[in-house]
Amino acid sequence: MPDFIVTPWEVSGEVDYDLLIKEFGIEPIDEKLLFYFKEITNEIHPFLRRKVFFAHRDFQWIIEEYKKGNPFYLYTGRGPSGNVHLGHLLPWIFSKWLQEKFNVELWFQLTDDEKFLFNQSISLEETHKYAYDNALDVIALGFNPKKTYIFSDIDLAGTLYRNALKIAKKITFSTVKATFGLDNSSNIGQIFYTSIQTVPAMLKSMIEGKNVPCLIPLAVDQDPHFRLSRDVLPKLGFYKPALIECVFLPNLQQGGKMSASVEDTAIFTKDKPDTVKKKVNNAFTGGQANAKLQRELGGNPSVCSVYKYHFMLFTLDDNELRSIQSKCIGGELLCGECKKDLIQKINKFLNEHQKQREKAKDIFEDYLLKEKVDLKYLINEKNKETH
Amino acid sequence: MPDFIVTPWEVSGEVDYDLLIKEFGIEPIDEKLLFYFKEITNEIHPFLRRKVFFAHRDFQWIIEEYKKGNPFYLYTGRGPSGNVHLGHLLPWIFSKWLQEKFNVELWFQLTDDEKFLFNQSISLEETHKYAYDNALDVIALGFNPKKTYIFSDIDLAGTLYRNALKIAKKITFSTVKATFGLDNSSNIGQIFYTSIQTVPAMLKSMIEGKNVPCLIPLAVDQDPHFRLSRDVLPKLGFYKPALIECVFLPNLQQGGKMSASVEDTAIFTKDKPDTVKKKVNNAFTGGQANAKLQRELGGNPSVCSVYKYHFMLFTLDDNELRSIQSKCIGGELLCGECKKDLIQKINKFLNEHQKQREKAKDIFEDYLLKEKVDLKYLINEKNKETH
Numbered sequence: 196m197p198d199f200i201v202t203p204w205e206v207s208g209e210v211d212y213d214l215l216i217k218e219f220g221i222e223p224i225d226e227k228l229l230f231y232f233k234e235i236t237n238e239i240h241p242f243l244r245r246k247v248f249f250a251h252r253d254f255q256w257i258i259e260e261y262k263k264g265n266p267f268y269l270y271t272g273r274g275p276s277g278n279v280h281l282g283h284l285l286p287w288i289f290s291k292w293l294q295e296k297f298n299v300e301l302w303f304q305l306t307d308d309e310k311f312l313f314n315q316s317i318s319l320e321e322t323h324k325y326a327y328d329n330a331l332d333v334i335a336l337g338f339n340p341k342k343t344y345i346f347s348d349i350d351l352a353g354t355l356y357r358n359a360l361k362i363a364k365k366i367t368f369s370t371v372k373a374t375f376g377l378d379n380s381s382n383i384g385q386i387f388y389t390s391i392q393t394v395p396a397m398l399k400s401m402i403e404g405k406n407v408p409c410l411i412p413l414a415v416d417q418d419p420h421f422r423l424s425r426d427v428l429p430k431l432g433f434y435k436p437a438l439i440e441c442v443f444l445p446n447l448q449q450g451g452k453m454s455a456s457v458e459d460t461a462i463f464t465k466d467k468p469d470t471v472k473k474k475v476n477n478a479f480t481g482g483q484a485n486a487k488l489q490r491e492l493g494g495n496p497s498v499c500s501v502y503k504y505h506f507m508l509f510t511l512d513d514n515e516l517r518s519i520q521s522k523c524i525g526g527e528l529l530c531g532e533c534k535k536d537l538i539q540k541i542n543k544f545l546n547e548h549q550k551q552r553e554k555a556k557d558i559f560e561d562y563l564l565k566e567k568v569d570l571k572y573l574i575n576e577k578n579k580e581t582h
Numbered sequence: 583m584p585d586f587i588v589t590p591w592e593v594s595g596e597v598d599y600d601l602l603i604k605e606f607g608i609e610p611i612d613e614k615l616l617f618y619f620k621e622i623t624n625e626i627h628p629f630l631r632r633k634v635f636f637a638h639r640d641f642q643w644i645i646e647e648y649k650k651g652n653p654f655y656l657y658t659g660r661g662p663s664g665n666v667h668l669g670h671l672l673p674w675i676f677s678k679w680l681q682e683k684f685n686v687e688l689w690f691q692l693t694d695d696e697k698f699l700f701n702q703s704i705s706l707e708e709t710h711k712y713a714y715d716n717a718l719d720v721i722a723l724g725f726n727p728k729k730t731y732i733f734s735d736i737d738l739a740g741t742l743y744r745n746a747l748k749i750a751k752k753i754t755f756s757t758v759k760a761t762f763g764l765d766n767s768s769n770i771g772q773i774f775y776t777s778i779q780t781v782p783a784m785l786k787s788m789i790e791g792k793n794v795p796c797l798i799p800l801a802v803d804q805d806p807h808f809r810l811s812r813d814v815l816p817k818l819g820f821y822k823p824a825l826i827e828c829v830f831l832p833n834l835q836q837g838g839k840m841s842a843s844v845e846d847t848a849i850f851t852k853d854k855p856d857t858v859k860k861k862v863n864n865a866f867t868g869g870q871a872n873a874k875l876q877r878e879l880g881g882n883p884s885v886c887s888v889y890k891y892h893f894m895l896f897t898l899d900d901n902e903l904r905s906i907q908s909k910c911i912g913g914e915l916l917c918g919e920c921k922k923d924l925i926q927k928i929n930k931f932l933n934e935h936q937k938q939r940e941k942a943k944d945i946f947e948d949y950l951l952k953e954k955v956d957l958k959y960l961i962n963e964k965n966k967e968t969h
Contacts, residue, residue, distance in 0.1 A: 308743075308744075308747055311747060311751065312747060312750065312751055319744070319747060319748060340968045341965060341968050344961070344964070349743075349744045349747075350740075352739055352740045352743035352744055353737075353739045353740035353743075353953050353955035354955060354957050355743075356695075356739040356740075356742070356743040357706070357736045357739055359771075360695055360698060360699060360706060360736075360771055361706060363699065363769055363770045363771030363774070364698065364699055364769050364771050365769070366769060366770045367766065367767050367768065367769055367770070368755065368764075368765070368766045368767070368768055368769075368770060368773060371770055377755075378755070379754065379755045380754050380755070381755055382750055382751050382752070382753060382754055383750045383753045383754070383758055383773050383774050383776070383777060384746075384747055384750030384774065384777070386755060386770050386773050386774065387750070387770045387771065387773065387774030389770070390770060390771070398957070401957075402957060402958055402961070560964075560967060561964070561967065561968040562964075563964070564960050564961070565960070566740050566953065566954075566955050566960065567953075567954055568740035568741060568955070570741050570785070570788075570789060570951075571789055573952070573953065574731070574789070574951065577947075577949075577950070577951060578728060580948065581727045581728050581948040
């Protein structure tokens with residue numbers, strides 16, 4: 196048994212991604228595929244080069260269809276149970292890049308229903324509030340408002356539920372038991388929920404009245420949902436959605452992913468410069484016990500959380516990264532300097548992000564899909580019209 | 583083990599209602615309760631006198647609250663998987679009478695989602711179509727359009743799903759397994775469904791912002807759903823709904839309830855006079871082999887399907903019914919005459935019902951609650967407004 200857990204609702208331990216590829220039955224993203232991809236995009240996003248996005252299902256098919264003149268749309272999302280941290284941004288930043296490169300639509304799902312069902316201590320009103328708060332972080336990244344649809348499951352429930360029924364009819368309890376580890380003590384909302392997460396992978400085809408390929412950038416823990424989608428949607432006459440999957444941003448301590456539930460080891464998009472400074476300065480590194488030893492023996496970037504942040508998000512220039520790496524190993528770069536560099540980069544990013552996040556409040560409606568559902572209003576209208 | 587089955591999705595065998603009262607843990611409706619009830623209504627509907635409505639949960643509490651100036655609302659429904667037959671009308675006719683007597687609202691749910699999920703061979707489009715077709719039979723009975731809200735689950739899904747989540751979170755798979763006999767091979771929509779059926783029992787309280795008692799007239803097979811509602815709703819701060827439960831109208835053969843799936847032994851609201859005549863003439867009776875024996879030995883109304891139709895729906899005058907009974911037992915009344923009488927009564931009823939059913943098409947909107955959900959429209963509106 197591996198000593199890590201990866202499900203849509205729990206990630207713990209030091210994840211072995213090679214093992215996960217075998218367990219989940221996903222395909223690694225190899226050089227050949229990247230070469231094929233580059234024929235369209237002319238460049239390869241650092242997330243791909245660095246295997247932050249490391250695995251896929253049918254990504255090659257998506258490119259083939261695109262080359263044939265059959266473009267895809269993007270679908271990703273967020274489970275809103277708290278504030279957004281940097282780890283959440285990985286698939287969104289990548290989606291933004293894909294949207295620009297391919298000029299395609301993004302459908303962004305806020306799963307306020309899911310977070311309510313899977314978290315005993317949170318109310319539906321709270322997850323719904325977080326949904327729209329978190330959406331500001333999405334909008335802040337600069338998605339094309341003409342091609343981006345953000346929706347909360349609760350506020351698109353009329354559309355989602357009626358289509359989820361068709362999916363739910365094809366999935367048994369045995370299947371969700373085997374796929375997610377749900378059991379007799381699971382609540383019936385949790386059991387049903389996956390069918391709601393599948394719907395956006397067919398919505399565009401429903402609207403267009405013809406099959407449209409769907410590409411889902413996601414963190415690898417969400418793969419089980421879409422394994423089911425890929426099983427069920429062809430039975431309803433739709434394409435299987437394609438997936439492109441990323442690793443987790445580690446936390447600032449030793450091992451494990453960045454988690455909103457361990458506040459001090461995660462950096463939130465709302466964090467102030469001083470908070471970031473404090474958190475990074477407390478981070479676990481691969482450095483030696485003191486500056487003298489570091490100069491003599493050098494550090495170990497491969498176990499260093501600070502280096503991982505440079506690698507995954509904040510030092511995307513390859514030459515610069517190589518320099519950090521070799522100077523660390525060679526003992527030239529001390530942890531304090533390296534942390535200072537990271538703190539500056541994070542705070543520069545967050546300063547801009549927070550500005551855009553404020554502006555997002557004014558352009559929120561440009562992105563939002565929301566059904567006009569109000570029972571009191573419907574009753575009043577009906578009663579007015581009644582003969 | 584009893585040799586009958588009563589679940590929301592299957593009723594078979596000769597139902598022993600006394601045994602069912604014990605099994606389900608429902609209360610029989612006794613004389614004392616009827617006496618208490620009559621203080622308000624001044625009369626007792628024949629369905630109550632004749633124990634067609636034979637059991638309840640908290641019906642006395644409903645009357646008590648009403649007397650205190652805290653009136654209830656009615657909630658009932660229909661699973662639309664085919665045409666409406668006479669058996670379906672029992673709770674609706676009784677609801678109509680209650681609405682008149684108490685001047686209260688009726689919320690009428692068309693469970694097109696349920697029928698789709700529980701019937702392998704029917705599409706969602708079909709159950710949805712049946713929902714609105716069946717609604718014509720409801721409207722034909724003459725409910726007060728100002729106090730009646732008819733809705734399809736699919737067309738009120740935005741409202742239903744968001745509230746169903748709160749109910750679903752309180753119900754485990756173990757519970758639906760024990761309550762409905764669902765198992766590992768059940769689909770995840772079936773497992774979730776009961777939470778949708780509970781919502782209308784809390785909707786009026788949601789809208790009013792204060793607790794409103796809810797009375798549900800229903801056929802006894804639906805009791806398991808509301809047993810769960812009664813367990814869950816108090817946990818969410820709502821009243822337990824009260825129930826008043828009826829027996830099944832038997833089919834025209836020996837034993838078993840009238841079922842839409844055995845066409846020749848059920849009388850549908852769309853049946854033509856000749857069809858009714860043929861079906862009743864083929865009915866199983868408690869009569870003797872020929873007229874001579876009948877004159878000598880008399881018939882047996884207690885096993886006779888024709889007598890049951892007189893008793894339950896078509897001879898509601900007590901003196902007239904007693905006369906039929908005694909003449910049958912005494913050998914004065916032959917089955918042919920008795921059938922002729924029933925055929926006339928059914929056809930008179932259906933003639934009027936079918937007229938009203940046609941008229942219902944014009945006043946449909948006066949009853950209907952339907953969310954204005956149209957994703958294409960929402961997308962167009964959003965894109966128009968986008969900066």
